[in-house]
Amino acid sequence: MKAFDSETAPNDVFIELSEHVAKYASGLPLALEVLGSFLCGRDVAQWRSAIQRLEKDSNEEIMDRLRISFDGLEEAEKNIFLDITWFFNGDEKDFVMKVLDGCEFFPDIGIDVLIKKSLLTVDENNKLWMHNLLQEMGRRIVREKSIEEPGKRCRLWEENDVYHVLTKNTATEVIEGMIIDNKRISNKMLNLNVNVFSKMKKLRLLKVLCLSNCDELKYFPNELRLLDWLGYPLRFLPPSFQPDNLVALLLPYSRIEQLWRGNTVRTNSYDHCFLTYFRNIN
Structure with missing residues (x-):
């Protein structure tokens, strides 16, 4: 027409x-x-x-007009939109809502607002879906925060940006979410530094979806709500990690033997954790 x-x-x-x-x-x-x-x-x-x-x-006019809908959202709704853009597109709604609730984003009302603004849909299998153009808009919004240095962006997903941050040690406290993957060479082992997460004090969401190796990890941010690590290579979690905010712990095909080394006493247990999943390779 x-x-x-x-x-x-x-x-x-x-x-x-x-x-x-x-x-x-x-x-x-x-x-x-x-x-x-x-x-x-x-x-x-x-x-x-x-x-x-x-x-x-993508067409600039489309992106500009879509951006108007995003700019009219409340701050919590913007965070929900961006988290789904980068981490949860296609995931089960109840799982996503639990994680977002742990982030104090009030997802019951926030997701409803996004649906009514046609920024998000729920399919017959209760999974959240975002249109690919809306997803591209969300990713542009994040990239525009720091075009030259990805370590100053709040969310990292693209392989080249993550590789740059990890190898150049340019991470900052701004980073709230990261997906580590190696799509180009799927069978290549990713070697991680023992202090790889030490600068990411505000990291809430972490997914590692590729083969990885490290002699030891000294630090996980205590702000973590989601820890999803395929083939976690160590036998223990870092001893300094306090999981008070953790909502979902997913360690499929890991080498983990127990969560903590020794008899360390924790002030808070994993009783509040919505989902804990292990499938050891041993």
Whole structure:
């Protein structure tokens, strides 16, 4: 409706190109409206050029208009949106709400607001989903906080940025969430420094999804709500770690033998932890 004269049926070439545009928009009405208006009256070569550009970089007008919805959110809702953008897109709603509640983001009302603003959906399996364009907008918002130095961003997900922070030791207290993965060489072992998390005092969410190795870890932030480490390589958690805020502890295929080395007495136990999951490789 936006791209073509209503009295003129598009030919087969334009129908095929329209399918590419619709696939990019993934059913988001705003994206269809903006792209249709932009492409209206343009020839086949211009359509193809525009589609190629979209595949490399999202349309700025769409991002700007989506950003208005984000800017109108309360601070807790913004944090929920960004956490789901980076860490929980496609995860089970009840699990995500428990973690976010542990972060004191009031997810019962916050997620409802996001759903009603069409920034989030819940499918028939009770999983949270965010449109890929909305997810890209959220990631841009985080990247814009510090374009040159990823260690000054609040959330880290992209492999190159995480690798830079870990190898250059540029982490700061700003970091609240991190996913460590190695998609390029999936069977390559990631060697971690014993003090890799020592600067990340505010780290709430940590996922390690690749093979990793370290002789010892001296520090986990006490602010951790989610610790999800595939193949945790050590037999113990760092002795200084106080898990008072921990909501979910996931250590599948780990080498862990017990949580603490020795008979260290804890002022708080794991009784408050929503989910603890181990599957040892031994």
